[in-house]
Amino acid sequence: MIAFEHVTKRYGERLALDDVTWRMDEGECAVLLGHSAAGKTTMLRLIMHETQPTSGVVTVGTFRGGRLTRAHRALLRRTIGVIYEDFRLLPDRTVYENVALSMYIAGHYTDAEVTPKVRRALEEAGLDAHRDLLPAELSFGERQRCAIARAIVMRPALILADEPTGALEPKSAAEVLSLLLRIQREGAALLVGTTRAEVANVIGGRRYVLEEGALREVTPGASPVPAPSPPRAAAASGDAPMPQSPDLFTPPATGGA
């Protein structure tokens, strides 16, 4: 499904990825662990074709390497559900409209076809009751669940989540991860980029650590996260680790909001 072949990515002098060779199959679940600026987001951006590798080839489904045309990039992105740390919701649209946007972008759906699918995605995310609210009227956790509903409404084969719990307090984080796991169990491949080992513990699946641009697979239980990131960088980027809590990341019994 996704294959990196000797991929190197540089931003000027800084090396973000160094000769990374890696693959991920359909329905698989994987976590990219690494401190801030380790290259997790770069990998996700390469998969989304938001940036190009300095060298090497990235293949996603049938889209192989090279610089895709704008039309092909759009087509590729329609097959992927993406969840960002900062949600990227449209502030002047209701929750319903934000989720429906993915379906309108996919095209070929009438309003009558859009409504039941959006309502279903919102129910799965536990947000149907809030469908007429604007993002600003939601808590951070609800906003992230709205972003997840938007990502899953088209039932994509691949879901990318970039620090999905980064801005959330523990209870919301647990709910969001529970939701992502439920979707993955339905058959979608799930790739999560995070700085937190706790997230990787909850998600399970294959675990990779990014360090100094290099990617290596680690077994659960080993200490995966490399040397702690410099406090300055973590604080500046807002990626400071979430405080631990006894019930953190325990999926709620109801499995929803």
Add this chain to the structure above:
Amino acid sequence: MHPYFWREAWRSFRAHRGLAMTSMLSLIASLTLCGLFVLLDHNARQALRAIGDRREMIVYLKDEIPETELAVLMDKVRQYFGEPTYVDRKQAWQELSDQIGDPDLLSGVEDNPLPASIRVRLKPELLGFAAMEQAAQQVLEFPEVEDVRYGAEYVRRLDRFSGGVRLATWAVGAVVALAMALVLFNTLRLTVLARRHQVEVMLRLGASDRFIATPYVYEAMMHMTLAAVISLLLVFALQQVVAYRLDGVTFLPWTTSLAFIGGALAVAWVASAGALSRILRNIGS
């Protein structure tokens, strides 16, 4: 046309009312100027057509042409040049007398010196100067014909004036189209930049440029439709004022009015689609 695009266009129209008003005022000013020239052209053409209707060619005949030959000549003229009217010598003398009015002035003339003639109301395609000149040359080839007159200089000036008005209308139309394209480009650029965050999110969700651009193109069409209708109303009001003082000034026929709106919409569509493709490329991937 998915209703989503219209909803988005209307949402953007409402969200950027100030920008929409500024854009529409500029478009109204441009379109009103263009409309005035279209109105001038329309009325100039009408006037020229009225004058053109009076254009005729006078074919002077040699003396004593047999009736059979005259009939053949009339048939040929009818076939190739236009509707002929025969004026015999006596009739010509009578017309001259009527024009002069005072019979004493002609009392000294013993014999009627005027030749018989054929007045030809030319076919529409022969009303231009070049065509008339060529027709006159051809008519002169007939052995029964003595001379041909058609007011060459007058026709030439009339044609030149008519061509000038038409050229001015096209030139103003082209300048106005360019001005409208610039207004739309800047309006759309500001609108899209104001919604840059939205556009970026949509690009990341896999929206094609066409999907993103369509509501903005519709919005530009909405601006242009309103501006074209308002400018036509302004031109109509002006025509009414002028017609009150000057007889014969008429408003544009409904077909021309529709073509005016259609032309404006075509400019809006081409300009906005072109502008958006450029603007979206600059926003990035």
